[in-house]
Amino acid sequence: MLKISELGSRTGLSPHTIRFYEKHGLIKASERSESGYRYYNDSDVRRAEFVKTARNIGFSLDDIGQLLSIRVDKTAHSCQEVTDITRHKLDEVNAKIAELQSMQKTLQLLLDSCCGGPEQAIHCSIMEALEDGNVDASGAAKAHKTVLGKRAKS
Amino acid sequence: MLKISELGSRTGLSPHTIRFYEKHGLIKASERSESGYRYYNDSDVRRAEFVKTARNIGFSLDDIGQLLSIRVDKTAHSCQEVTDITRHKLDEVNAKIAELQSMQKTLQLLLDSCCGGPEQAIHCSIMEALEDGNVDASGAAKAHKTVLGKRAKS
């Protein structure tokens, strides 16, 4: 039986995050000591590792909740349910990639158009393009919010 | 001289968003009526359109602030400063694309491995992969947060 920080080092999740996941129904300690300490058994550990793996792939906590509920009774669920979740995630990812590639293209065009040197920006072609609005931003935007993800751990 | 909602329909920004940008120093009404109404002249409109264009490309509000401060005195700034901002954004975009492509690859592999049919999920290969953790999630993750951007307008 592991304490929370031990489960943490086993899975690479912080105790804070583990409690957070518990609050959201993803992970549970099957036992508590008299003083309230959480204790995790092998089954708990496996579940936590499942969560960690799914999270690393990029599934949302909500997705993971669905996958977990399939996991606890696989006979009551079909492969199709699993692929539906996976495909839906893939669709999201593909849409996001397309959006970012549009931004990429626009930014690259801007960079290609400008000398990038120490000259005064008076005739900077990037500034001109922004002023004139003649920028192909189709499909781009709505992206910046998302460009820097937060999760950067193992 | 345009009122705020007129500037809004001119630029595709909502009055709420225009006030929000004002609070963040991006847009300003050069005049106010006695009763406090904002009035925008041609120069204000051009600035707002600049902001809109830059935002559509995917620049953050902070980036846009920098670009605007270059814009107001181009002789005091160089092309290099402009390309630095642009290149930095492009680097972010490229990093994000790489991350998403890793997720994409993993998800596609999972999908390819599963029948996706009405069979019970007992032997579902996606579930097995998640259980065993033998999933190539290198470079993925830290992404889901960002997968669904918010901004979806013009």
Place this chain on the structure above:
DNA sequence: CTTGACCTTAGAGTTGGCTCTAAGCTTATA
């Protein structure tokens, strides 16, 4: 002169996934 559309402000709420704080208990080590 009233109706309704529009304007003002400060400030709160949204999203998702953490991340941290405060205040207090428990446990292990020296």
Place this chain on the structure above:
DNA sequence: TATAAGCTTAGAGCCAACTCTAAGGTCAAG
């Protein structure tokens, strides 16, 4: 026995870019 490390909880804070609310003032049309 004292100290430090680690545990508990509820709840606040963070990020970015909005988005909306409340409570009220303004203005043009009929």
